[in-house]
Amino acid sequence: MITIVGAGPAGSYLAYLLAKQGKEVIILEEHSQVGAPVQCTGIVTHSIEKFFRLKNEVIAKRLDKVVVVSKNNRITVNVDEIVMWRDKFDRFVAEMAQEAGAEISLNHKFIGFEGKNIIIIKDKKNNKTKKIKTDAVVGADGPYSAVANAASMNSHPKNYIGMQAKVRLAIDTTAFETHFGSDFPDFFGWCVPESDDIVRLGIGCFENAQEHFYRFLKSRTGKKDVLCWESGLIPLYSPKKIIQKGNVYLIGDAASQVKATTGGGIIPSLKAAHTLCDCINNNKDYNREFKKQSGKELLLHLRIRNILNKFSDNDYDKLLNLMSQEKVRKILKKYDRDTPIPLVANLLFKEPRFLLFSKMIFA
Template identity: 45%
Template sequence: MISIIGAGPAGNYLAYLLAKAGNPVQIFEEHEQIGAPIQCTGLLTPMLADFLEVSDEYLVNRLKRIKVCAKQQSTIITLQNEELMVQRQWFDSHIAKKAEDAGAQYYRGHKFLDYADGMMSVQHDGKVQRIPTDVLVGADGPLSQVARSQGMLGQRKFYFGIQARMKYHGEPDMYEVHFGDDFPEFFGWITPESREVARIGLAVKHNRGMPYFERFLQRKGLSKADIIEYQSGIIPIYDPRLPVQKGNVYLLGDAAFQVKATTLGGIIPGMAAAEVLADALRNGKDYQKGLGTLNRQLRLHLRIRRVLDRFSDKDYDALIALVGKPRVKRIIESESREFPLMMLVKLLAAEPRLLRFARKLV
């Protein structure tokens, strides 16, 4: 029996892949309701279609344009392939239903506590049960109790994402990203769900980000009275040194820190890693080795992030001025953000002045 802890996108997708292939699989989720509480913007590249049918069952919006803003400069990028915005409760439940239909056994309201000698301790209704398993997968998020119980936590570092779902009147097909000193160590975003509601947020590397968020709202002429609900949460910073396997225990998704450091998107990398893990478990392959391609991409995202972390307002203005050039824009509009190397190579060929920024990557 394969036991998965955590019914987020990574755990549900792995359960689906294994059950569909006829493997006995059970999944334990501490909440009664899958996907709740929501702590995510839910913005995905079109690469989602490589894993799942794109469906109105879980989509809330499709975004065709990005407005990239620095202190003085801004530019609008019109995407060739629209980006997808999901409602996480609907999205996570959609994948869980596919897994359940394929034969995966779901245990909602079951909290994983510990694992030793082939036995898990799981709490349900205030009682601790002992459950045997052959394989244990921790897909239980950034603070993974599976990793903790196996001494696999390592030196984890996080972003603190502050996000609120707010009343907001903007163009419904365009999201904004804001860079510069007002957003130290990351960027701010305004991502519309509709003409009236947007998910607005920023991320910082400490838990004192609220003043930055309040200033962001002020500058956009927004008031805290317009907040419908907060959807804040922590986001792992990818670290290639963190272990993802110990014997028959595996980590997946945020639990394994499989998140792009450029955008803090973790859903697509978690699903890509789930495919690798399903293949490893079914065919006796090496999980860590199988992650090679994904890890190379995640390492490049990390290096780009480290360069951006050193940018000043002036650097961002200079970069956005170059990004606004039609030959540069065309590449950004057509290349996937999932594969930054391909995009970088094409950008440097089109605009050698970008070398000034790319050189810092080496």
């Protein structure tokens, strides 16, 4: 039996793939329902449809533009993005897993290991601990991964604070906004419409999150009111992270499988689920296979993030000037951020002045 801890997208999609191949799979989820609480903007590129066809009820909006804002510049680029209801999305993937034969045990929290094949779990309904025997354990339990901690696989994690709230604001409902520059140190701010008058507004940063968030909120809405909070941690990808130790595996946020440019972790975790399913089925080394399948892409995102984090307001203004050219817009529309290698290669080929920013690798 394979025990997966966490019924987020990473855990449920892996459970679906494994169960489809006849494996006995159980998912332990500490909450009383799948998908709550929401701690995500739920925006993904249309690449998600390479994995499955989303049910209509999962989709809040389809957006065809992104407005990129720097201190003194603003451009609009055509894109193809989906804003999901994240709670419904999680339940949609969990149902796929159940239909394929996986069992989901709600209100069950992973506590720790006892030897190689026994795990200790807590039934939160009656507050009792019990032990279960398992052949393998997968930590799909998010950025605070208890599995990674218990298996000593959590060396020096670095996380962004993702502070996000739903707020009342009417913006163009076909576009989302991204904001860059010194008011958004080390990451960026976003404003994503979910309906005609409600947006998901957030920032990511390493420190002083409240200060940056409220400044952004005030600048966009003139007020400090929020409807509800959806904040959480966003892991920074670590190429050195150990993601397999014997029969213990990590996936998704627990494995820091997140694009460092955008904080997007949903599509990388779905991709990782295919790699991990293959490794479990065919007894392959997941540390090595993941690097082969996704390591280069996630490393490229990390390198771009390191460059962006050295940008001044002036550099962002210049970058937006380059991006506003028609030849660049065409490439940005054709290759999304889930295919970063052809995206960057084509950008550099069509507009070599992007290379000017690469000096910042050494700055």
